[in-house]
Amino acid sequence: MARTKKTPATQTDGIAAFQAPFLAAPAGEHLALHFWQAQEGILKETEEFMTKWFKRRHNATRSALETCADAEAATSQNSASVAQAIATWQSHSMQRIAEDAQDCADMMSRCTALLLNNEAEAAGELMEDTVKSAGKAADAMPV
Numbered sequence: 001m002a003r004t005k006k007t008p009a010t011q012t013d014g015i016a017a018f019q020a021p022f023l024a025a026p027a028g029e030h031l032a033l034h035f036w037q038a039q040e041g042i043l044k045e046t047e048e049f050m051t052k053w054f055k056r057r058h059n060a061t062r063s064a065l066e067t068c069a070d071a072e073a074a075t076s077q078n079s080a081s082v083a084q085a086i087a088t089w090q091s092h093s094m095q096r097i098a099e100d101a102q103d104c105a106d107m108m109s110r111c112t113a114l115l116l117n118n119e120a121e122a123a124g125e126l127m128e129d130t131v132k133s134a135g136k137a138a139d140a141m142p143v
Contacts, residue, residue, distance in 0.1 A: 030125045034118035041114040049107040056096045063092055 074081030
């Protein structure tokens, strides 16, 4: 039944619209399964990346607090000690940023591999199904 202007959209309409592209094509089930498997893997990779990132941010905050305390204590002695404390903190911060960049690049590589592998598996399954269907169709044709 077509929806009229007076009939509000329902959650069922949204689900049907979401399912339609997957169910319309013979490849739909393979594509859907592998798409969601890739999404699960990407979520896992992203969670691992973010966990490491937050740990580094916590370390950065603790390090900054220690640097502030060291700088305050050193202020009464000499400014060279303050400058050294700040330089040490900056050096560690640069190391954390480099780790962020490396971890991000690694995560992106793993996510890309997940997507490509899942696409290849879906294509392979589709090819197998197509070959089987073609074989059944050829067997069914009268000679």
